[in-house]
Amino acid sequence: MKLFVCQACKNILYFENRSCGRCGHQLAFMPERQILSAIEPAEQGVRTLADDETGRFFCANAEHDACNWLLKAGETAGFCRACRHNGTIPNLSDPAQLAGWRELEVAKHRLFYSLIRWKLPLKTRIEDPEHGLIFNFLADDPSGQQKVMTGHDNGLITIALAEADEIERERRRLEMGEPYRTLLGHFRHEVGHYFWDVLVRDAGKLEQCRAVFGDDTQDYGEALKRHYDAGAPADWQDNFVSAYATTHPWEDFAETWAHYLHIVDTLEMASEFGIEIDPPADQIGGLSARVTFDPYEVSDFDAIVNAWLPFTFAMNSVARAMGARDLYPFILTPPVIAKLGFIHELVRRSAHAKSATADKSATAEKTAPVQQETAGAA
Incomplete structure (x- = not known):
């Protein structure tokens, strides 16, 4: 940023x-x-x-x-x-739902900053009725009988309004044993599923992706049940960026995609502030970094990794000095870095493809908007 x-x-x-x-x-x-x-x-x-x-x-x-x-x-x-990708929004006559929706929009707009900078293909539901990117922001059933689940389904991303409540989000983070859970993280993860469809499945990259992330043809429902019943393997950190990434190759891709966005956006922010990592205590080297490139434009992924790791050590150390959790509580092993590199190449190729800059359908832009408010929600 x-x-x-x-x-x-x-x-x-x-x-x-x-x-x-x-x-x-x-x-x-x-x-x-x-x-x-x-x-x-x-x-x-x-x-x-x-x-x-x-x-x-x-x-x-x-x-x-x-x-x-x-x-x-x-x-x-x-x-x-950004907002032309909205489908259903909460009941804006409810002050609590309005406040929660505003929080969701802050995260969504930061997501779109990155997607637009990369010139990634972004079609609305009007432009592509079958698979256009659309967000539904839904509140739980007021009776308490049914809770909204955040997820992706063929371009439709549902974000649970309850996630905008910091107390509820922290409760879910602890319940699920997650080191990190944010609104921005949800948006980046779920849109990763959408871009798996667009940049992998629909772009003829399935075999290359499977060579890195594994066989996505395995039953997703069974994989999800297995994960919640047995948890992640004991050695999951050797090959995955998070425990949830072990669930299925689709989730591994989405988790890795989200982390790639975390890394690039954070490095740009560090560069904008002129932050340089050069600890005097580093006598043997390896902990120094300075971002002298545009993370959104650089072709060499090694430059991103070599800058990111020292920044991670510094950010986490500063957070600990405040008695807070690590800002980036994840380990990037060589297999994880290889997966991030695959994402980097997908994004870089898309950013330079002529089709990635289309997104200019005059007819769609003049058509009545999709966004609609939840009717009668309490």
Whole structure:
């Protein structure tokens, strides 16, 4: 993730900022330029100080303070590049559900920052009715009889609204013995399933993927039952990035995909802050790192790994100094690094493919939006 600068007063800005803390200018994200711009009212829409253009309009979800992205130039209504992938949202007349949805949108927009930077293929359900990417944000049945499960099904990603509750999310993390559980982690994992479909299955990469992640034709239901009955193998850390990754090759791919996004986004943030790891106590070398490349653009995956490992040691040590859990409580063994390298090559090839930059269907963009609010939810 980048740092941004207010065009009105030169103050440092962060991706989630809605207004500049120094001059008070309202801020809007321009997805086509990957830039956060100070804005001012205009006769039509707003004027973006980043390019001194007028006539830009906010995503419809700005009305609910759930999005500050701008529509494509020339559009006056509808949803932005991130929110046009929304299907069902919670009942916004319920303050608790509205607050939870806003938290989900923060994580979703950070996800889309990465996907757009890589120019990954992103089709909506309107553009691809069978497999377009769509998110349903669902609240549990108020009667308590049925709980929503987060998951992916042929492009449809369901995110349980309950995950936006920090107490509930921590309860589930402890119950499942997970070292890490966040909203952003859920989004990155579930979209990994979607991109397995798009970049592996539909792109003729099945055999190459199976050579790295294993045979995905094994029964998924049985594999899931086996995992929850017996748990992960004792030596799982030798070959997998997480215990859950041992469940099935699909889950291994999704977990590895999520970690690849964690790593790249964190390294970009470290680079933006100019963070350099160079401990004086390191007498034999190996703990020094400086990000002198763009993690989203670099072709050599070794550069990412060689920078990431020292940063991991430093971040975890700082977290421990605060009495907190390790920020990145995972071990990257050579087999895991090989899997991350496979993901890196998939993303890199897609980013340079002409088909990856399509996502411009004028008809779909002018069609009525998919997003709909849950009817009558309590």
